[in-house]
Amino acid sequence: MRFLRTRWSRLLLPMGLIGLSLNISPTRAAEPSNQAAVEADEVDLAKVQSGGRIVFVSSGPRHRSFHAIDNDRRTAFPFSNEDLHPMLIVELSGNQPVYRVSVVPGSQGGQVDVYLLNELPGNSGDLAAIKPTATIVDLVVGREAAVEFAPQRARYAALRWTQNKPLITGTEVAEIAVFTKGDPPQIADALAATEPPKLALGPPALTPVSP
Numbered sequence: 421m422r423f424l425r426t427r428w429s430r431l432l433l434p435m436g437l438i439g440l441s442l443n444i445s446p447t448r449a450a451e452p453s454n455q456a457a458v459e460a461d462e463v464d465l466a467k468v469q470s471g472g473r474i475v476f477v478s479s480g481p482r483h484r485s486f487h488a489i490d491n492d493r494r495t496a497f498p499f500s501n502e503d504l505h506p507m508l509i510v511e512l513s514g515n516q517p518v519y520r521v522s523v524v525p526g527s528q529g530g531q532v533d534v535y536l537l538n539e540l541p542g543n544s545g546d547l548a549a550i551k552p553t554a555t556i557v558d559l560v561v562g563r564e565a566a567v568e569f570a571p572q573r574a575r576y577a578a579l580r581w582t583q584n585k586p587l588i589t590g591t592e593v594a595e596i597a598v599f600t601k602g603d604p605p606q607i608a609d610a611l612a613a614t615e616p617p618k619l620a621l622g623p624p625a626l627t628p629v630s631p
Contacts, residue, residue: 461601462599462600462601463516463599463600463601464491464597464598464599465512465513465514465516465518465598465599465600466489466510466512466513466577466596466597466598467489467490467491467597468486468489468490468491469491470513471513471514472489472510472511472512472513472598473486473489473510473511474486474488474489474508474509474510474511475509475510475511475540475576476507476508476509476540477497477499477506477507477508478499478503478505478506478507478508479499479500479502479503479506479590480497480498480499480500480503480506480590481497481498484497484498485497485508487593487594488508488510488593488594488595488596489510489595489596490595491595492595493524493562493594493595494594495594496526496592496593496594497526497592497593498526498589498590498591498592499581499590499591499592499593500590501588501589501590502590503583503590503591504582504583505548505580505581505582505583506580506581506583506590506591507547507578507579507580507581508578508579508593508596509537509540509576509577509578509579510576510577510578510579510596510598511575511576512574512575512576512577512598514575515538515573515574515575516573516574516600517571517572517573517600517601518536518571518572518573518574518577518598518599518600519568519569519570519571519572519599519600519601520566520567520568520569520597520598520599521534521554521556521566521567521577521579521596521597521598521599522556522564522565522566522567522595522596522597522599523556523559523564523565523566523579523593523595523596523597524562524563524564524565524593524594524595524596525559525560525561525562525563525565525591525592525593525594526561526562526591526592526593526594527561527589527590527591527592528559528560528561529559529583529591530559530581530582530583530591531555531556531557531559531581531582532555532556532559532565532579532580532581532582533547533552533554533555533579533580533581533582534552534553534554534555534556534567534577534578534579535547535550535552535553535577535578535579535580536553536572536574536576536577537574537575537576537577537578538573538574538575538576539575539576540576541578547578547580548580552580553569553572554567554568554569555567562594564595564597566597571600574598577596577598579596
């Protein structure tokens with residue numbers, strides 16, 4: 421009998437540990453789900469999957485421009501290494517209030533000016549003449565850098581990089597995101613005074629660079 425009691429007591433310890441791990445596991449599994457629920461109302465209007473598309477790039481292979489919005493950080497769009505002010509324009513999936521823009525750089529250096537527009541500019545010089553909606557700095561390769569601002573309705577998002585000197589390889593963009601939320605009242609109330617600037621437009625002169 422003493423042998424049986426000793427053997428039974430040895431089994432109790434591992435059985436108790438198994439029971440404890442079963443009780444803890446559901447709590448840990450729930451943490452990512454809670455995080456997803458917080459961000460469930462956020463929509464990226466720029467992504468190919470949402471209906472976004474690149475309508476202009478200042479240099480680089482145009483047929484690869486979709487890599488900047490394909491929701492895959494392993495792919496990237498490269499500008500020409502001689503382009504000191506690389507620029508691209510994303511046509512968003514709808515004219516909705518935008519409050520955050522983010523970039524995942526594929527290469528180091530520079531800063532990014534963000535412009536929210538309701539119409540395409542006549543040429544790239546039009547953007548240099550107006551104040552950007554926001555500026556993203558401190559870019560780190562492979563890491564998302566974002567900027568938030570008062571919600572503004574926009575049909576297009578233009579991003580314009582500034583490089584201090586020519587690069588050995590061109591600026592690369594792994595991912596761009598333009599976020600809206602599911603129509604909360606406070607966003608709608610903030611739109612009246614924050615419409616994007618209207619540009620003086622002539623005939624469209626934005627001609628993408630051929631591959």
